Amino acid sequence: MAETNxxxxxxxxxxxxxxxxxxxxxxxxxxxxxxxxxxSKPRLYHCMEREHGSSIYKMRKNQQRRLGRxxxxxxxxxxxxxxxxxxxxxxxKFPKSPETWIHRRWVLQQLIQETSLPSFVTKGNLGTIxxxxxxxxIQEEMEVCGEAAGRYPSNYNAWSHRIWVLQHLAKLDVKxxxxxxxxxxxxxxxxVSDHSGFHxxxxxxxxxxxQTVIDSSVMEQNCLRSEPALVLPKDExxxxxxxxxxxxxxxxxxxxxxFSTDLIDSYPxxxxxxxxxRHIFYLQHHLNGRFPQxxxxxxxxxxxxxxxxxxxxxxxxxxxxxxxxxxxxxxxxKQGYSQETKRLKRTPAxxxxxxxxxxxxxDQVLSTCRNVEQARFANAYRKWLVTLSQ
Amino acid sequence: xxxxxxxxxxxxxxxxxxxxxxxxxxxxxFFQRSSVQEFMTFTSQLIVERxxxxxxxxxxxxxxxxxxxxxxxxxxxxxxxxxxxxSRVAFTLLEKVLDEFSKQVDRIDWPVGSPATINYTxxxxxxxxxxxxxxxxxxxxxxAELDETKIILHNTMESLLERGEKLDDLVSKSEVLGTxxxxxxxxxxxxxxxxxxxxxxxxxxCCFWHSLL
Numbered sequence: 001m002a003e004t005n006x007x008x009x010x011x012x013x014x015x016x017x018x019x020x021x022x023x024x025x026x027x028x029x030x031x032x033x034x035x036x037x038x039x040s041k042p043r044l045y046h047c048m049e050r051e052h053g054s055s056i057y058k059m060r061k062n063q064q065r066r067l068g069r070x071x072x073x074x075x076x077x078x079x080x081x082x083x084x085x086x087x088x089x090x091x092x093k094f095p096k097s098p099e100t101w102i103h104r105r106w107v108l109q110q111l112i113q114e115t116s117l118p119s120f121v122t123k124g125n126l127g128t129i130x131x132x133x134x135x136x137x138i139q140e141e142m143e144v145c146g147e148a149a150g151r152y153p154s155n156y157n158a159w160s161h162r163i164w165v166l167q168h169l170a171k172l173d174v175k176x177x178x179x180x181x182x183x184x185x186x187x188x189x190x191x192v193s194d195h196s197g198f199h200x201x202x203x204x205x206x207x208x209x210x211q212t213v214i215d216s217s218v219m220e221q222n223c224l225r226s227e228p229a230l231v232l233p234k235d236e237x238x239x240x241x242x243x244x245x246x247x248x249x250x251x252x253x254x255x256x257x258x259f260s261t262d263l264i265d266s267y268p269x270x271x272x273x274x275x276x277x278r279h280i281f282y283l284q285h286h287l288n289g290r291f292p293q294x295x296x297x298x299x300x301x302x303x304x305x306x307x308x309x310x311x312x313x314x315x316x317x318x319x320x321x322x323x324x325x326x327x328x329x330x331x332x333x334k335q336g337y338s339q340e341t342k343r344l345k346r347t348p349a350x351x352x353x354x355x356x357x358x359x360x361x362x363d364q365v366l367s368t369c370r371n372v373e374q375a376r377f378a379n380a381y382r383k384w385l386v387t388l389s390q
Numbered sequence: 391x392x393x394x395x396x397x398x399x400x401x402x403x404x405x406x407x408x409x410x411x412x413x414x415x416x417x418x419x420f421f422q423r424s425s426v427q428e429f430m431t432f433t434s435q436l437i438v439e440r441x442x443x444x445x446x447x448x449x450x451x452x453x454x455x456x457x458x459x460x461x462x463x464x465x466x467x468x469x470x471x472x473x474x475x476x477s478r479v480a481f482t483l484l485e486k487v488l489d490e491f492s493k494q495v496d497r498i499d500w501p502v503g504s505p506a507t508i509n510y511t512x513x514x515x516x517x518x519x520x521x522x523x524x525x526x527x528x529x530x531x532x533x534a535e536l537d538e539t540k541i542i543l544h545n546t547m548e549s550l551l552e553r554g555e556k557l558d559d560l561v562s563k564s565e566v567l568g569t570x571x572x573x574x575x576x577x578x579x580x581x582x583x584x585x586x587x588x589x590x591x592x593x594x595x596c597c598f599w600h601s602l603l
Contacts, residue, residue, distance in 0.1 A: 093419075151417075153453070190391055190522070193474050266524060267391075267476050 069103065073110060080107045088144050095151035101161045104144075108169065111137065120171065130170055138176065141165040146187065149197060159196040163203055172207050174247065180204055181252070185259065192267045198276040205256065205283055212247055253284045261361065269373035274381050281358060285388070288351045358385055391474035392417065394454075395430040396483070396517045398491050398510070399438045400500040401464045406438045408566075409495075409503045412513035414521070425571040432566045433547070434458075434468035440550040441466075447542040448477055449550065456547075459484040465492055465500065477541070479523040487516055 072078035087104050094100065112119045112134070119134040130138065141162070148158035170176045181204045188197050260277045267273065358381075365378045397411040408431060415423040437458045441447055449456040453473050457480040460466040467484040471477075495503075495510050520526040544550060551557065561567060561575050 189524075191474065192391065267474070270474070 070106065073107065080111050083107055084140070091144060091148050092151070095148040095155055096157050098157055101157045104161065105164060108137065108141070108165070112169065119169075128171075129175070130173055134169060138165060138169050141169070142180070142183075146184075149187075149191075149194070153191075154194050154196045156196050159200050162200060166203075166207070172211050174208065174211050177204050177208050177211070178247070181208075189259075189263060192263055192270045193272050195272045195275070198272055201256070202276065202279045202283075205252065205280070208247060208252065209249060209283065209287060212249060249287060250284070253280060253287065256280045257284070264365065264374075268369055268371040269377070271373075271377055274377040278381065278384060281354070281385075284354060285351065288354075355385060355389060391476075391523065392472045393475060393480075393517055393521055394470045394472075395427075395434065395468075396470075396487065396513055396520075397431065397434045397468045398487065398513070399434065399466045399468065400503065401438050401441075401443065401460055401466050402501050406435045406466075407501065407503060408435060408505060409500065409508045410491075410505050410510050410513050412517040414517060422574075424568075425574050428567050428571045429575075430470055432561070432564055434470070435566060436547075436560065437468055437550065438466045445542060446481060446540070447544060449544040449547055451547045455480075457481060457484065459488065461488060463492075463497075476523055479520065479527050481541070482527055483516065483520050487513070 069078060069083060073080050073083060084104065084107055087100050087107070090097065090100050119131055120128040121131050123129050142165070145158045145162035145165075149155045149162075152158075166172060166176065166180070181201065184197070184201065184204075188194070188201060191197050257277070257280055260273060260280060264270075264273050264277070362378050362382050362385075366375060369375055369378070393414060395411060395413045398409045400407040400409055411431060411434070413427050413430060415426050418426050433456060437447075437449055437456055438460060441458050441460045443460050443464060444462045446459045447457075449458070450473070454470060455473055455475070455477065456468060456470050457477060458466065458468045459481060465488050467488045469480050469484055471480055490512060491510055495508055499508065547557070551560075561572060564572075567575070
């Protein structure tokens with residue numbers, strides 16, 4: 001029995017209405033869907049069948065053509081915002097689910113492309129900043145990613161999505177980057193083995209560096225040639241004033257080093273923290289060397305005396321093959337390292353005062369620590385520093 | 391980093407008695423919480439049973455670490471944490487709790503006590519406060535004296551069992567686990583590994599918490 005497209009559309013509308021009402025009545029409905037943890041795909045609609053029985057099941061039986069969520073959105077039947085909400089609920093049960101994140105990015109792209117409202121506005125001397133609507137979307141995504149990151153350790157998919165949102169929705173807006181840096185600090189300190197979380201901080205700092213270089217070359221400022229003396233205004237009013245927000249990059253990096261020291265001392269034996277320290281040291285050195293962008297990754301697994309890593313490191317080659325390529329700045333780890341040693345050999349030696357301080361830090365750790373792993377990581381870090389100055 | 395449970399027990403000659411327990415199972419899905427709680431109690435009791443008086447140990451299983459301290463006077467404490475939570479702070483917490491408990495609850499009540507009869511209410515507060523180790527214990531960095539003490543490290547729950555002993559049997563015999571928990575345990579342990587090797591199954595069975603997340 002052939003049905004007209006209109007009849008199908010009506011049925012679909014009923015289904016979507018049912019789902020929306022069910023969620024509205026009971027947002028925790030997703031919890032009652034007993035899905036086996038080993039299940040690979042979030043069968044959201046199947047779950048709704050069980051909970052909500054009749055109408056959806058009947059619809060399934062009747063329809064000729066199965067409508068996916070993309071079609072529902074494109075046809076205007078399913079509101080993208082509602083779809084995002086559904087996705088958010090699905091992520092509470094399946095925080096890693098790649099399909100959910102991929103679909104989410106598709107929906108967000110639809111939202112920013114289709115609307116007639118601009119997603120960015122010009123604001124005085126601040127250049128372009130995200131419009132309020134975009135800001136809300138960004139904030140919501142930050143929250144969703146944060147929750148998913150808390151549900152599964154080192155949730156690469158969640159953090160990659162977070163990076164994607166900053167790149168594509170926020171366009172690496174400096175204020176947002178700074179906000180993210182401060183708002184994720186506490187989370188990172190409570191998840192000291194979450195490699196993806198710390199990698200996110202590295203991404204934020206790298207982006208701030210690259211954005212500053214872009215700004216300065218556009219604005220013809222001297223901030224990289226002399227000591228950057230200007231400090232970021234702390235309050236909202238200052239940001240909204242005609243003054244453009246300026247960043248004290250060396251200060252930010254120093255703070256991150258202090259943060260790293262604090263965590264390494266308080267929580268001995270976490271490789272993630274040492275790995276993070278290498279990245280920060282490298283960024284500092286890079287900044288001092290006054291080199292512009294295209295910074296490659298330094299994977300500790302490749303360094304001599306490299307420690308074994310059962311943590312998955314920042315995008316290895318296989319992960320880069322993902323369609324979205326969130327971390328476009330990185331080469332695959334091994335390639336990046338050899339390219340980097342060549343580059344390092346050509347550049348001036350890293351700032352000797354900085355190196356000296358790091359060696360003293362290592363000495364202090366080794367003299368007081370009783371954790372075998374901590375000693376191992378400290379020694380590996382020392383060897384890595386030595387290769388930098390060769 | 392997370393603390394999941396904190397328990398005070400008594401290591402009697404015949405058996406181990408649970409005196410008081412506090413749990414934080416908020417990260418587990420709603421319908422699994424009571425089972426998880428029961429399994430944590432079961433595990434805490436088992437660990438104390440298999441630990442000698444006057445010892446401290448940490449038992450690792452997947453992403454969980456169970457820290458136990460059995461005092462010479464048979465009072466014992468177990469804290470179940472994740473693998474990020476610093477063990478130094480966990481043992482500080484146990485020391486503090488047992489010290490406080492022994493001052494508030496008469497020794498004569500220990501061998502025959504139960505959570506219903508024991509009058510000690512500070513456990514929930516301690517568990518909640520210690521979720522953030524640096525807030526709870528700012529002097530964490532200078533806990534040198536505790537590091538002097540030898541802490542036995544077990545890499546799996548299985549190493550606590552005797553040769554030939556099966557976790558499945560212990561589970562089915564347990565008085566602490568309700569029928570629903572036992573049934574759930576059976577489903578989980580059979581679904582995760584084909585029973586080609588009973589040793590593997592025993593180890594896999596210990597990972598039930600992981601599967602519940």
